[in-house]
Amino acid sequence: MRSIAALAKKYRWPLTGALLGALVFVVLYGVRVLDPACVDWVLNDPSPDPSQHYLGWVFYRRSAVRLPYIGANYSAVYPFRTSIVFTDSIPLLAVLGKLLSPLLPARFQYFGWWGLLCYALQGGLAQAILARLGGVRSGQRARCWATVAGAGVLVFFPALTVRMFAHTALAANWLVLLALWLLLRSDALLPSTGRACLAWGMMGLLCAGVHLYYLPMVGIVLVGYALRRGLQKRGAAAVAAPVLAYCGAALAELVLLGAFAANFAGYSNGYLNGADLANLFVPGLNASWEQDVYIGLGGVLACVLAAAAVLLACVRGQAGCLAAFLRRHRVWTAVLGAVLLLDAAAAMGNTVTLGGHTLCTVNIPQILMDVWAMFSSCARLAWLDGMLLILLACGLLLRLWGGRAAAALLAACTLAQVYGMREELGNRYTKYHAAATYAGSTALQDPAWEELAASGRFRHLAFASFDFEHEEFWDLAAFAADHGWTSNSFYMGHMDGNLAAVTLAGEMNGLSADTLYVFVDEDELARDNFALHYYRFDGILVGSVEPLPYAEEPAPAADARAMDLTLSSVTNGSLTGEGITLESGGEMLTGAWMLFPGTYQVTLTGSGFDHSYIYARHGLINQETYKLEVAFTDIAPEQMVFTFTTGAPLYYWRTAVHTLDDTPVTVSGITVEKSA
Structure with a gap:
């Protein structure tokens, strides 16, 4: 108990930042999302993405295990192999959940607790980094409170709020903060090359096991670490070994998760959705939702205040002190500058756009484009620049102003961040505190569905064509997943839709008695192509090889x-x-x-x-x-x-x-x- 109390006292300020993040999460999303057995709030979301993430986990949970691919899923696009990586179901938690599956309730979700963890880590790591950048010691109470106030700007970072429970795995902005923390504390935390390899190898495992887009973001921070070791003349091993450990660990994990053995995987989309870097500071310059990289009103205010503080210091005759400070930290200046520039280049893509105007398109080798386009929504990579700019700005304010003044300024920045996002935050509060969000809702109300599931006659659900845009698709997929059936159609990230469409149509040539066939919307036009017994439940046309104990749906004279x-x-x-x-x-x-x-x-x-x-x-x-x-x-x-x-x-x-x-x-x- 004493050791726990000592640790709590030692890390009380990062824990305070984490508590701030957790409190913000609870206020915004309530506590019902933390009930692991409550899944209706996920399935009720009007966007299909939360359903994809949850049902991807459920299909994986009930899928067979065939080594060596522990992350392979044989139930979501039966009878083919996919991977938990491509349903954005947070693979590390999915694998852990599968191991613990016998102890878990029949319906189980981990996304609520994941959200709480993301907010807590965002606040705690932001506070720790700000204390480092601001030169704050634990005994400086006012300055420590200022770091907590500054952490609030990152807790309300737009990408975290917008992605939470939308693209839930992508809400792990804390991975970038953790990498920056390792970089800034590398001398103390990673004194040896072996320890550095272990730490960055773990970062590779985390990124590959959460979401692939964090691999390049954290990788860019790792390049900064390698550059620093090179400038310190630590030797080739100190520079290259951590990079190899990071890449090797991530690659090995992806192999085990079946990412390279999945059917229908199309790794490169062949295009880049780059960021307009002016959008970091000016809202509305993004060409699409995916390309929105605005750092928020509070983030912009922090940058403006930091610039004003530097200018004021120069006016007061402190330019020499600032120059001396930069000379003493010239290695850090070079490293963080390189991280900012490299990330900006990666986030822009090969089309350079600034202020809404396309300046030029850079022709790059096709082999580079194929690799780069694996992260086609590359504008997301600018989140690293956005968070680092906010941290640097807040750190400058901490160094140039006294504790109370800095606390007041950074608190104002957090309030401005909240004000700028008031509509989004209000929408989330209203949504996740409404009873309707947690009410069971499905289009499948006919008792026949449960009777078919209880009969044991069926093990598979098959859609006539590959199209998950139908209104009933996700209810049908949830029905199959809940009852341990497979589905022949599911949405996967980086999926070759052409191959899936052709393959599913071909699968209809061999009908099976243990499969219930579904004809949704325009697929009803195909009913005369297959020798099935047809029935209609809740307006949905289904077919069975063997007759069922229900009134058959007569074939219409003409179907339009x-x-x-x-x-x-x-x-x-x-x-x-x-x-x-x-x-x-x-x-x-x-x-x-x-x-x-x-x-x-x-x-x-x-x-x-x-x-x-x-x-x-x-x-x-x-x-x-x-x-x-x-x-x-x-x-x-x-x-x-x-x-x-x-x-x-x-x-x-x-x-x-x-x-x-x-x-x-x-x-x-x-x-x-x-x-x-």
Whole structure:
């Protein structure tokens, strides 16, 4: 007990920062998310990502174990092998949960406690780093409170708030802070090369076991560590060995997790979503949500106050002192400057954009692009720069101002950070304190679902096509996961959707009695392609090889399905109450469907079709697109009808409408009917 009390006293200020982070988490998200048996709040989220993360863990939990791939998942895209890495389910916790599975309740989630841990570590590590940068000692009470106040800016760092319970694994900003802590305390904590290899090897394990995007961020900090050892002339081993340990540990873990043995894995997306570095300080310059790297109003205020403090010191004749300080710490200046520049270059991608203007595009070798594009949303890497800039600014304020003045300034920065994020924080408070968030909700209300699960006749759920955008998809996937069934379709990060779409369609050629087949939305058009007994539960069409003790769904004389126009991509047009209206030079392309062999009739209703060009196309993503040979059977300004026949599945089939002149064209509806 005395040793615990001594440790608590020694680390009381980092623990105070951690407590601040934990309190902020509890205030924002409440305590119900900490109930491991409460999973409805995850599944009720309107975004599919939390469901993917949770169900990825559940499928993995119930999957067979086949060495050496301890992280392989054979249940999510049955009968193929995927990896827990690609469901963003925090692999380290998933593996631990699988080991402890016999002791856990049937429905179990660890994401709530993970969130609490992230906030606590964010606050604790931020305080410890600020104390180091600010030259604060534990006995300087006012300055210590100032470090806690400054830690609040990082606790409310936008990337942490926005990613929590959205891309939950990506909320581990504390990994970057931990790496910076190791860098800043390397002389004391890592006096030998062996200890450095152990520490950075552990960092590699943590990053690979949480989320792959932290590998390059922490890796850039490690480059700073290696640079410092080089400038200290510690020898080649001190420079290279920790880097090799980091890469080797991460690579070995990814091999064991099955990351390189997963079916349908497409590691490179072939493009880079880079950051506009001006967006670090100016909100709204991001081209997309993924490219938003704004450090928050409080972070900007801290940087402005730090710059003003330096300027004021120069005016007061303290420029010489500042210059002397930089000379004494020139190695650190070079190291942290290199980290900032290297991270900026990695985050920008090969297209340099500043202030909303594209300055240039750098042509790089294809082999480098293939590696870089594994982290296609590279704007995220700028989180390192954002947090480091805030830490440096707060550290400067601590060094240039007295304890109470610094505490007041840093507290003001935290309040500004909260004010700037008030809408996002308010939304999260409202959402996670509402009873409806935790209420059980599923589209599967018919007792037949539970009766089928209890019958023991089925072990697998199979979707007719690869499409997880359907409203019912995640309820069906949750049903399969909860009852120990497999699913043949699931969303995975870095997934080759083309290969999955073709493979799933091919799997329908061999029907199995222990599989319940699901035909959602447009897949109902394919019911006559398969010799199944059909039933409808909760409006969802299912098929079984063997008859079931329910009334069979009669085959309709003609089956027609309306396309959801809101899923269309539109140029020079808009969605109105009447449908999609295209102006001069306008075009629309419907959402993608998969059509099985047969004869189809497509009917477009609206106005101005005599001033349009209409066609249908299909083709796999990023591959050649083919126009269909169609026959128009009805041509009128208010209605266009065409037919076509296909003897093979059509992947990503779409209908396109283009305007031919200045006359507006309105598409109010598109219906697809399978006639044979």
